[in-house]
Amino acid sequence: KQEVTQIPAALSVPEGENLVLNCSFTDSAIYNLQWFRQDPGKGLTSLLLIQSSQREQTSGRLNASLDKSSGRSTLYIAASQPGDSATYLCAAVPMYSGGGADGLTFGKGTHLIIQP
């Protein structure tokens, strides 16, 4: 059974810093790895999707990397801003097990606060 762990659980940094959020998964048999952002009381917003054949994806100030062999993904946020404050979740998409679509397996998230 896939397990996804995110470290740290919470992070508070001053505005302008570059930061790294970590995600690890136990089963390397994944189709892709996705990063989401969740604002309080809201749904999830898709940030980046890294296919299993890729090593990284970039969108603006965000860069996500994937190392399947070590079961790790990182989300790098450059020049952080107060508007980046949110919970960041990673999710692994499992390989087809024969029974049907298994959905995403999420970590518990990293609660990020950017201090002005």
Added chain:
Amino acid sequence: DAGVTQSPTHLIKTRGQQVTLRCSPISGHKSVSWYQQVLGQGPQFIFQYYEKEERGRGNFPDRFSARQFPNYSSELNVNALLLGDSALYLCASSLRGQGPHDPYNSPLHFGNGTRLTVT
């Protein structure tokens, strides 16, 4: 374009009651998935529907059921509510199905969820 819409936004029910949650996907999206998010946890997969057929089911009891309509909207039903069913229920739509027989590259678009409180 409208995003994924869910109704109601908040709901309070009593133990033993039944509840129906509704979801309208983004126009053109044929797949709908349901997730349960308990406070402080990541979302957990409940169901996926694609082209009105159930494509996947998570580890939830039979009290949970769902269906997808011809217009691709979906309902999630929960019977015999328990206190532990209190959670944010999230609906997500995607252009195609989320499985290896379909390209698994379509990002999920989530609604803002229905907050269910069971007392």
